[in-house]
Amino acid sequence: MSAVRIAISGGGLAGACLLHALLPHAHLDVHIFESAAAFKEAGMAIGVARNALAALDLIGPSAAQCLDRAGAVPMQGVRFMLAQGEGAGSMIDETKSGQRVTSIVHRAAFLRELLADVPPERMHASKKLDHFDRHSDGSLTLHFTDGTVHECDILIGADGIRSTVRKLILGEDDPAAIPRNTGAWCVMALKPYSDAQASIGKGPVNIEDAREYMWIGNGTYLMHNVLNQGQVVQFIIAVHDKDAESSDRWHRTVSADEIKKHYQDWPPHLYKAVDELLCDQVEQPAMYLWEHPPASTYISGSVCIMGDAAHATTPWQGSGGSMSIEDSLILSTLLGRAQTAAEARTSLKVYDQVRRPRTQRIVESSRGTGLIVSGLSEETKLDLGKLRANLLPRWDFIVDFDNEKHRDEAVEMMERELKS
Numbered sequence: 250m251s252a253v254r255i256a257i258s259g260g261g262l263a264g265a266c267l268l269h270a271l272l273p274h275a276h277l278d279v280h281i282f283e284s285a286a287a288f289k290e291a292g293m294a295i296g297v298a299r300n301a302l303a304a305l306d307l308i309g310p311s312a313a314q315c316l317d318r319a320g321a322v323p324m325q326g327v328r329f330m331l332a333q334g335e336g337a338g339s340m341i342d343e344t345k346s347g348q349r350v351t352s353i354v355h356r357a358a359f360l361r362e363l364l365a366d367v368p369p370e371r372m373h374a375s376k377k378l379d380h381f382d383r384h385s386d387g388s389l390t391l392h393f394t395d396g397t398v399h400e401c402d403i404l405i406g407a408d409g410i411r412s413t414v415r416k417l418i419l420g421e422d423d424p425a426a427i428p429r430n431t432g433a434w435c436v437m438a439l440k441p442y443s444d445a446q447a448s449i450g451k452g453p454v455n456i457e458d459a460r461e462y463m464w465i466g467n468g469t470y471l472m473h474n475v476l477n478q479g480q481v482v483q484f485i486i487a488v489h490d491k492d493a494e495s496s497d498r499w500h501r502t503v504s505a506d507e508i509k510k511h512y513q514d515w516p517p518h519l520y521k522a523v524d525e526l527l528c529d530q531v532e533q534p535a536m537y538l539w540e541h542p543p544a545s546t547y548i549s550g551s552v553c554i555m556g557d558a559a560h561a562t563t564p565w566q567g568s569g570g571s572m573s574i575e576d577s578l579i580l581s582t583l584l585g586r587a588q589t590a591a592e593a594r595t596s597l598k599v600y601d602q603v604r605r606p607r608t609q610r611i612v613e614s615s616r617g618t619g620l621i622v623s624g625l626s627e628e629t630k631l632d633l634g635k636l637r638a639n640l641l642p643r644w645d646f647i648v649d650f651d652n653e654k655h656r657d658e659a660v661e662m663m664e665r666e667l668k669s
Contacts, residue, residue: 252278253593255584256391256401258378258414260288262295262356263556263573264407265363269315270308270581272367277584280399281367282391284377284408288364290356293437294476294483296461297321298351300650301571304578307652315362321354322476324461329640332466332515333624334631341465341633342641350648351461351567353476353483373399378413387551387590402590403597404552405580407573410539412558418549425542428561432494433619434501434535435487435564436508440526442475445482449473449522454482464519467624467631469511471519484526486512489623493537504532538563540616543609548601551594555580560608565619568611568647578652579604579659586660592667599663603655611647618643 253276257264260283271279297305297316305312327350329341344350364372375395381404382390391399406414410428419426446454453462456479464471470487488511493501505528512523527533541561547554556573583596620626621640629635 252276253403253584253587253590254388254401255279255403255405255593256389256399257281257405257407258391259283259407259409259412259556259558260285260364260372260374261290261407261409261556262360262363262570263558263576264405265360266308266312266574266577267405267407267555267580268367268371269312269363270577271584273309274581274585276588280371280373280401282373282376282378282393282399284375286375288360288372288374290360292356293439294353294355294474295359295570296324296351296353296474296567297574298567298571299349299648300652301574302349302352304571304574304652307656308574308578308581312363315365316352316354316359319354319358319362320476321352321359322456322459322474322479323352324350324459324474326350327461327463329622329636330462330464331631331633331636332464332469332471332519334467334633336633338516339633341636343460344641353461353474355476378408380417381552383550387594389551402551403584403593406552406554406558407556408558410541410557410561412554414552415544415554415558418546418552418554419544423545425544428539428541430493430496430498431538431540431563431616431619432491433487433489433538433563433623434493434503435485435538436503436527436533436535438484438527439481440484442479442482445473445484445526448525450518463622464515465622465624465631465636466512466515469515470623471512471515471523484522486523486527487538487623489625498537499539500537501535502532503535505530538619540612543612544605546601547605548597551590551597553580553597553600559604560612562612563615563619565622566611566615566644566647568615571647572608572611575652575655576600576604576608578656582656583659583663586663595663595666599659599666602662603659607650614643614647
């Protein structure tokens with residue numbers, strides 16, 4: 250039996266997680282290609298929620314161990330707080346204690362651990378995909394911008410929100426081929442644990458009772474959590490800029506004075522924290538939050554997309570990384586059962602059928618949640634009672650998800666497809 254040749258385009262968390270999950274399958278010849286000069290992650294921390302923690306366990310013990318070795322901090326809970334309006338300072342809701350909620354991990358550390366044991370000959374940096382040729386037997390020739398080529402049976406695009414593979418699948422003229430600006434911008438900062446405690450207080454910043462806090466204001470938002478085993482605290486502020494919606498702006502510069510103006514009516518201890526921890530420079534970079542419109546498909550024959558290439562989402566429900574882990578579970582399970590290139594193509598067909606509805610629902614939900622946690626939803630605004638009734642339940646379908654059942658249903662679907 251000849252090996253099924255799989256190429257992964259994109260060496261970020263999505264591609265690395267999939268590679269880690271595929272390598273134990275000896276009949277799969279897997280290679281990963283990264284456009285940058287080195288395999289590295291941009292950005293700060295991600296939350297790996299209960300559903301994704303279960304998916305990591307199902308991928309195998311080594312996947313979950315990567316998360317631990319990367320210094321992930323399990324949150325004891327998540328608290329939603331009201332920063333402005335009647336009842337400012339009140340807790341809106343919190344997750345139940347005693348459950349796995351989410352673990353916060355630095356992207357670069359998690360990527361490093363996922364790739365730690367990958368044979369070097371399977372990793373290829375400075376390889377930006379330009380296009381591919383399809384052959385009559387379904388195989389592919391990948392062409393990279395440096396003039397080199399690679400032959401494979403399956404191409405998996407894990408090349409992020411500006412995915413080349415997505416455009417090649419959908420076509421340049423498809424409105425869903427490119428992402429859209431949601432209008433919100435954010436500033437992120439990592440601060441020493443002691444500095445964060447001194448500024449915002451020992452109660453909210455406590456490694457012994459680590460919790461994620463989300464504060465809801467009038468068009469403004471603040472979130473903080475502990476990571477790197479209690480060494481640092483991540484702070485994120487976000488502001489909605491309606492004029493930027495659907496623009497082509499990815500970044501902007503924001504001044505300390507502008508940040509202070511947005512948060513001047515927040516509770517004094519929070520304004521103090523924003524001033525001390527996020528306004529220590531005259532100006533700093535901010536990035537806009539983008540998402541993908543729903544695609545009609547994630548596959549085309551021997552080619553598919555996963556992670557942010559398939560369903561880039563806003564971060565309001567902390568599900569981008571978790572969806573990539575779920576994708577990796579389903580793809581690795583199905584491809585692990587494919588004994589031929591033809592069966593591998595069937596794997597992609599089933600992957601699209603089982604993953605696209607769930608992931609696109611999460612993208613849509615996150616967009617709506619962003620309006621709520623920014624105090625901009627017409628349904629809830631800054632009404633404490635309405636927020637208590639409507640906010641936390643939005644996570645139920647995401648985190649209380651049976652990934653084992655999801656995996657088994659995908660396997661059954663693949664078996665039916667192969668029999669037919």
